[in-house]
Amino acid sequence: MNGDSQVILLFIAGAALMLLMAVAIILFVVFHQKKMVQEEIKRQNLEIDYQKRMLKAALESQENERKRVSKDLHDDVGMMLMTMRVNINGRKDSMKELLQLVDETHESVRRISWDLMPSTLDNFGLSQAIQEMCERLSVRNSVVVTYKEKGKRISLDKDQELLLYRISQESVTNALRHANASHIEVSINWTVDSLKVCIIDDGLGFDFPSVKNKVSGRHGLGLFNLENRVTLLGATLNFENNEPSGTILSITLPLISHEPH
Amino acid sequence: MYLKFLDVSSYFLLISSLIVAAVGIFYWNRLEKFLQVFTVLKIASFLCDGSSKVLLVFAGVNPNHISIFYGLAQLLLLFWFYYLIFEKPSLKKPFLIVGIGLTLLGIGNWIFSEGQSNALYTNAIDTAALLGLCVYYFYKMLKTESEVNILSAPLFWINTGLLIYLSGTLLLFLSADYIIRVLKDDFALFLTIHNFLGVIANGLFFYGIWLGVKPSKNKIIID
Numbered sequence: 001m002n003g004d005s006q007v008i009l010l011f012i013a014g015a016a017l018m019l020l021m022a023v024a025i026i027l028f029v030v031f032h033q034k035k036m037v038q039e040e041i042k043r044q045n046l047e048i049d050y051q052k053r054m055l056k057a058a059l060e061s062q063e064n065e066r067k068r069v070s071k072d073l074h075d076d077v078g079m080m081l082m083t084m085r086v087n088i089n090g091r092k093d094s095m096k097e098l099l100q101l102v103d104e105t106h107e108s109v110r111r112i113s114w115d116l117m118p119s120t121l122d123n124f125g126l127s128q129a130i131q132e133m134c135e136r137l138s139v140r141n142s143v144v145v146t147y148k149e150k151g152k153r154i155s156l157d158k159d160q161e162l163l164l165y166r167i168s169q170e171s172v173t174n175a176l177r178h179a180n181a182s183h184i185e186v187s188i189n190w191t192v193d194s195l196k197v198c199i200i201d202d203g204l205g206f207d208f209p210s211v212k213n214k215v216s217g218r219h220g221l222g223l224f225n226l227e228n229r230v231t232l233l234g235a236t237l238n239f240e241n242n243e244p245s246g247t248i249l250s251i252t253l254p255l256i257s258h259e260p261h
Numbered sequence: 262m263y264l265k266f267l268d269v270s271s272y273f274l275l276i277s278s279l280i281v282a283a284v285g286i287f288y289w290n291r292l293e294k295f296l297q298v299f300t301v302l303k304i305a306s307f308l309c310d311g312s313s314k315v316l317l318v319f320a321g322v323n324p325n326h327i328s329i330f331y332g333l334a335q336l337l338l339l340f341w342f343y344y345l346i347f348e349k350p351s352l353k354k355p356f357l358i359v360g361i362g363l364t365l366l367g368i369g370n371w372i373f374s375e376g377q378s379n380a381l382y383t384n385a386i387d388t389a390a391l392l393g394l395c396v397y398y399f400y401k402m403l404k405t406e407s408e409v410n411i412l413s414a415p416l417f418w419i420n421t422g423l424l425i426y427l428s429g430t431l432l433l434f435l436s437a438d439y440i441i442r443v444l445k446d447d448f449a450l451f452l453t454i455h456n457f458l459g460v461i462a463n464g465l466f467f468y469g470i471w472l473g474v475k476p477s478k479n480k481i482i483i484d
Contacts, residue, residue: 021428
């Protein structure tokens, strides 16, 4: 081997060594970072798990409180109003105005009680409860709230039904309060492996990221609650712009192995 | 013996630079600023490599001046690129001082060497400085980005491409003058290696820029 060849070989070996060092650095970065990510994921999972349990406890306590208030309103205040009505009605001297007031109060109590905890949900399930909610909201507001359902119903856990009902209730209420919508459509689509609930309105629509950042504001808090419930449910929340105006909000819940109704 | 390889590899390098530059231009508005700066570098790379080729093949002129000019452009653009990535105002001064210092050194050497091969020594110094930035970037990445998968980060691929290209060519620039003067024709072998590393780096740059193209924001999904 002559001198020139040795020099060439030396240069090539040097360049190869440099390249090997570069590759070693890259591999070290990739593997070390992968390890760090795994540790971070582990830590985050623990944190998420803890937060989920806290959230579940908070929501459960909220629901229990609602149940109690609803029951008290229905059983105690409702009963008392009914008794009052019967007594007033039995009197000879007509007290029409008072009777009307009692009727209105009784109706309000029934409505608040139903809003707090719809008995339909417990007795007839999610679809029926959402349908009833749409009908009640249509009557109560000047907005048309329609309900559509497709596919074969699948039984869900009570907790899942309650969460889905609350999510739908919150979404429709948001559309009524903030979107200035004239028509809201709630649809449920059952498939073998998923349940999709869509709330479509023709209102003003909204800029999701900026609203989401207003956590302290009313809008932000509503979305925050919505996201919390969706997270707890293990579903996916999806916002899209509706054409020509409004928002399409959809919640997709993967169904694993539920028995058909 | 190596001239044929050199010729073919130089075309590959040219085409790969063009592809990276074209992707950057096509998605220009959807790229972050640092990726736009990198796209400018690839445009400069393509124009310099292309004009060198034209000068050498059609006019028979030594394109050393273009190589030295590109070395300077690469230095400045990559300094800007890394300055944007590190997002640290405190680094502005050191970046400016080192960048201007190396540029002046390069220009001085360019003028005094009159475009001869020994002007490539400054390229070696620039390469070493840029290699330092590459390694520093990885160090920073390890310290800060523990939440994302780096294989999906555009900058990881671009930095990997730069690290491979710069580490492979550092020795080449250091020895360029000696090889050209003493080994003469064998320099083609080294240029072929340079081109080969350039093509690999361009592949990685392409993937990096592709990953860096921002998705459209019409749809938002929350899990």
